[in-house]
Amino acid sequence: MAEIRLENLNIEFGAFKAVQDVNLTVKNGEFVVYLGPSGCGKTTTLRSIAGLVNATSGDIRFDGRRVNELSASERNIAMVFQFVSLYPHLKIRQNIAFPLKARGVAKAEIARKLDWVTEIFKLGDDLDRYPGALPPGARQKVALARAVIRDPAVLLLDEPLSAIDEQFREEMRWELGHLQRQLGVTTIYVTHDQREAMSLADRIVLMSDGRIVQVAEPDAMFFEPVSVFAGQFIGSPSMNLIDLVPNGDGLALGKEGGVRLTPEKDGVPPWVLKSRRPLKMGIRPLNIHLVEPQRQADGIDLPVDDVYSVGRERFFTFRIGDALCQGVDKRDAKAGGTAGRVRFLPQGFLFFDADTGRRVTGETMP
Amino acid sequence: MADHITVNSAPAAAVPAPRKRSSGRLMILSFLSPTLLILIFMVAYPIFSLVYYSFFNFSALRPAVAMKPVGLGNYAFLLSDPDLWQRFVFTGKFVALCVTLQMLIGIFVGYRLQKNFRGRDVIFTALMMPMMLSPVVVGFLWRYMFNSEWGVINYLATTIGLEKIDWLGQTNAALFAAAAADTWMWTPFIILLATAAFRGIPDTIYEAAEVDGASPAYTFFTITLPMSAPVLFIALILRLIDSFKQYDLFFALTGGGPGSSTETVSFAVAKTAFSYFYTGEASALAVVLLVIIIGLSMILVRHLNKMGERF
Numbered sequence: 001m002a003e004i005r006l007e008n009l010n011i012e013f014g015a016f017k018a019v020q021d022v023n024l025t026v027k028n029g030e031f032v033v034y035l036g037p038s039g040c041g042k043t044t045t046l047r048s049i050a051g052l053v054n055a056t057s058g059d060i061r062f063d064g065r066r067v068n069e070l071s072a073s074e075r076n077i078a079m080v081f082q083f084v085s086l087y088p089h090l091k092i093r094q095n096i097a098f099p100l101k102a103r104g105v106a107k108a109e110i111a112r113k114l115d116w117v118t119e120i121f122k123l124g125d126d127l128d129r130y131p132g133a134l135p136p137g138a139r140q141k142v143a144l145a146r147a148v149i150r151d152p153a154v155l156l157l158d159e160p161l162s163a164i165d166e167q168f169r170e171e172m173r174w175e176l177g178h179l180q181r182q183l184g185v186t187t188i189y190v191t192h193d194q195r196e197a198m199s200l201a202d203r204i205v206l207m208s209d210g211r212i213v214q215v216a217e218p219d220a221m222f223f224e225p226v227s228v229f230a231g232q233f234i235g236s237p238s239m240n241l242i243d244l245v246p247n248g249d250g251l252a253l254g255k256e257g258g259v260r261l262t263p264e265k266d267g268v269p270p271w272v273l274k275s276r277r278p279l280k281m282g283i284r285p286l287n288i289h290l291v292e293p294q295r296q297a298d299g300i301d302l303p304v305d306d307v308y309s310v311g312r313e314r315f316f317t318f319r320i321g322d323a324l325c326q327g328v329d330k331r332d333a334k335a336g337g338t339a340g341r342v343r344f345l346p347q348g349f350l351f352f353d354a355d356t357g358r359r360v361t362g363e364t365m366p
Numbered sequence: 367m368a369d370h371i372t373v374n375s376a377p378a379a380a381v382p383a384p385r386k387r388s389s390g391r392l393m394i395l396s397f398l399s400p401t402l403l404i405l406i407f408m409v410a411y412p413i414f415s416l417v418y419y420s421f422f423n424f425s426a427l428r429p430a431v432a433m434k435p436v437g438l439g440n441y442a443f444l445l446s447d448p449d450l451w452q453r454f455v456f457t458g459k460f461v462a463l464c465v466t467l468q469m470l471i472g473i474f475v476g477y478r479l480q481k482n483f484r485g486r487d488v489i490f491t492a493l494m495m496p497m498m499l500s501p502v503v504v505g506f507l508w509r510y511m512f513n514s515e516w517g518v519i520n521y522l523a524t525t526i527g528l529e530k531i532d533w534l535g536q537t538n539a540a541l542f543a544a545a546a547a548d549t550w551m552w553t554p555f556i557i558l559l560a561t562a563a564f565r566g567i568p569d570t571i572y573e574a575a576e577v578d579g580a581s582p583a584y585t586f587f588t589i590t591l592p593m594s595a596p597v598l599f600i601a602l603i604l605r606l607i608d609s610f611k612q613y614d615l616f617f618a619l620t621g622g623g624p625g626s627s628t629e630t631v632s633f634a635v636a637k638t639a640f641s642y643f644y645t646g647e648a649s650a651l652a653v654v655l656l657v658i659i660i661g662l663s664m665i666l667v668r669h670l671n672k673m674g675e676r677f
Contacts (some may be wrong), residue, residue: 052573073579085574089592099578102588146578 002062002076002153002186003028004049009058011044018044022058031180033197034190034234036207042190043158045207049188050156051075062153062343067341078152080143082159086131095128096146101180103150117145120179137168144176148183155180157189161196173199194234198222206230228282228357231350237285237315240325243273243354244279254282254321259302267346278354287348288327290316291341302342318342413656420650439659440650449626450634450651456541456612457630463545464552465610469602471549472556477586479557480564490561497554505618508547509534512619537627540620544628548615552605557603563594596670603666607659631655 004026011019019041034042040117043304047053049060050073059066063358067075078099086095094101096117100110110344118124119142131139140160160176161169175201180187191197197204198218206213206221208227208356214226225231231239245252251273272279290304305314305324314331327342351360368604420441423434444450470505479490512533520530542604565599567590575585593596616622622629622637629637635655639648 050573050577052576072573072576073581077577079577081570081574083568083570085568085570087571087574087589089595090588098575099590102575102578102580102584132591150579183389186626236368 003064004154004186004188005059005061005064006045007059007061008050009045009048009060010056011041011048011053012056017210019048022212024205024212024215026186029184029186031177031187031189031200031202032205033201033203034188034193034205034207035194035197036040036213036234037192040207041210042192042205042207046156046188046190047159049154050077050079076153077156078147078150078154079156079345080140080147080158080160082162084131084136084139084143084163086139086142086146088131091128091130092142093135095131095142096123099146099150105150112359113149113251117149120148121145129210135168137164137172140164140172141175141232144179148185149181152185155187159186159191160189162191162193163294174272176200194236199236206233224359225282226359228280228352228359231282231352231359235284235286237326237328239282239284239350240323241352242281242283242286242320242325243321244281244351254323256321258321266344268349269362271365272351275351275360275365279360280352280354282350282352283325283344285315285326285328287345288325289343289345290314290327291343304342371466383608403528406497414658415650416649418649419646420653422646424646425643426639426645433552433646436646440647441654443647444650444654450631452627453631453634456537456628457612457632460545460548460612460630461606461609461624463541464548465602465605468544468553468556469598470604471553473560473591474599475553476557476560476564477590493557496551497558501551501612501614502618504547504551505615506549508543512543534620535624536668537624540624540628544616544619547619548609548612551615552608556601556605558593558596563597564590566597567593567607572595599652599666599670603663606662606666610659610662611655 006022006024009022010017022041022045024032034045036042044053048055051067051070051074055068060068062075074150086092087098090098093114097114098108100113105113121144123142123145126134126138126142132141138266140163144160153313156343157176162170164172173196180200189196198221201218203215203217204221205215208229214221214230216224221230221234225234225239228241232241242253243258245255245258246257247260251261251268253261290307302318302320304316304318307314307319309315309331312331314329315329318327319325333359352358353360370592373638397647421435423439425431434457475493479486499507512520514520514530514535517533519533524530531539564645571589572585575589580588611632612630613636616628616630616633617636620628622633631651632655635648635651637643638651
């Protein structure tokens with residue numbers, strides 16, 4: 001186990017800057033998830049920690065010791081790759097034992113460790129089969145077993161679940177989280193799936209265009225995004241973003257044909273009115289509910305386009321000005337299915353600078 | 367009007383005419399027949415006639431003389447001929463030496479050439495050149511280079527203070543010279559296949575091995591070689607078969623000499639058939655050669671299939 005520190009990490013491929021000025025400390029035993037869209041530099045960062053990619057500048061430290069010059073095999077890390085990286089010509093048993101054999105561990109010790117991981121991952125039936133005979137999910141389980149068998153200082157996981165079908169993925173995700181807590185190994189996990197990140201991480205590192213956007217615990221990531229990008233990347237369906245337009249002495253939601261807001265009644269904080277810069281309002285779909293038409297007092301009349309339900313959740317879309325928005329609420333027998341009126345829950349309002357995309361609060365108001 | 371016509375004719379077209387099963391087979395046969403006919407005339411007929419002639423005392427020079435059936439006489443004669451055993455031993459030595467050299471050098475060079483680097487394509491193309499020459503040309507080329515008086519190899523040997531060697535005048539030296547020429551010519555083939563096999567292994571496999579702490583040598587022997595084994599096996603099969611029936615190289619390089627000590631089995635077949643015109647005896651020898659080569663191929667192909675099942 002180790003603490004990992006990245007200091008001013010830069011990785012360039014020719015003129016392309018894959019990773020720029022990344023600073024991060026991953027605490028001993030922590031589960032950190034790198035999250036971001038494709039090409040944001042998260043996998044490159046992971047590979048540089050593994051020693052498979054060289055940092056152009058900056059330091060990578062394990063427990064304070066600079067490891068930039070060490071090869072992957074000298075860093076005592078273990079890694080699970082996105083695509084199958086099991087050795088196809090070796091049986092599962094030999095695959096799992098490979099890291100120990102390659103390091104010349106004694107046979108008795110290998111057998112003991114093999115029993116241990118077989119027990120954890122329940123691989124007993126598959127030990128004498130070849131990887132080709134296993135479904136993708138089971139293969140990743142074997143890859144994980146191969147990774148943890150030699151007590152690595154750091155466990156690196158590069159989208160390990162993305163090639164697995166949905167049902168098995170859920171199960172694997174749970175097992176993975178459970179296993180990490182059990183072993184207490186420092187873990188860095190790369191994914192583009194925000195649900196995976198939210199459910200597994202102690203802390204999430206959100207990246208975009210080679211830079212860190214935000215480092216936060218999952219809850220903080222959700223409730224206090226630092227920018228429009230962070231707000232919209234986390235949460236599904238994605239956060240609605242609506243223009244705030246000055247309208248007489250008040251504000252309107254949406255540019256054309258928008259909805260006039262009454263700050264006191266609609267729960268818009270007073271400082272928003274005083275902002276000298278154009279703002280946008282972000283509101284997560286779960287903070288928008290459908291209301292019964294007769295309860296005029298709480299809602300805003302908006303044309304609701306489409307309503308559908310998945311189990312107990314009801315999804316609907318509507319337009320504010322030219323913006324298409326989404327809302328989600330619980331399908332409740334009492335509320336009825338009548339569409340046409342939505343209610344915004346004011347505690348969910350987030351405000352962003354319309355030009356920079358940074359989040360603005362009463363304290364940081366420009 | 368046109369509408370009426372389409373409407374009327376449509377139902378008739380929609381119902382397919384009942385088809386007989388045999389017409390499908392006939393179709394398949396008719397498509398295959400050109401290839402089959404060529405194969406029958408070019409492969410099956412010669413093989414059958416070869417086997418047929420091997421049971422007769424017959425010379426193609428004198429077809430008028432009646433063919434005398436001798437049963438297994440030709441085979442019995444061959445198997446009791448010590449000269450022929452000598453040829454098998456020599457061929458075996460040659461095959462073992464060539465194939466070992468070619469596989470070792472080919473795999474080594476192929477491993478070096480698998481990574482992309484500047485000038486790789488040029489080196490690769492240059493390496494492929496010997497393979498494109500005719501074996502007879504290669505034979506003469508090396509014959510001149512191995513010439514004991516004015517050949518470049520002895521010249522180079524004398525410049526570093528070694529004695530001149532009569533390369534093509536002694537059996538063992540001639541064996542080495544022929545193996546060198548064959549290796550020069552055919553190692554590129556192994557390089558080609560080995561490089562393709564090595565490059566077919568995904569990078570993540572190597573990355574996984576590196577992360578797992580495997581040294582480059584350990585990775586080579588436990589990952590690279592076993593994973594490219596099926597392709598390398600094909601290369602081995604082809605080289606074994608090809609060098610086993612090597613004839614033209616020896617024809618040009620040593621002419622079978624000194625004496626007949628560098629005659630391979632194929633050489634003996636050619637000599638028996640077209641110098642002495644003992645057609646029956648030559649046929650019998652060719653059948654023996656054929657059986658050996660088929661046997662060799664079958665053993666290796668079976669092994670190959672077994673390996674293929676794992677992937």
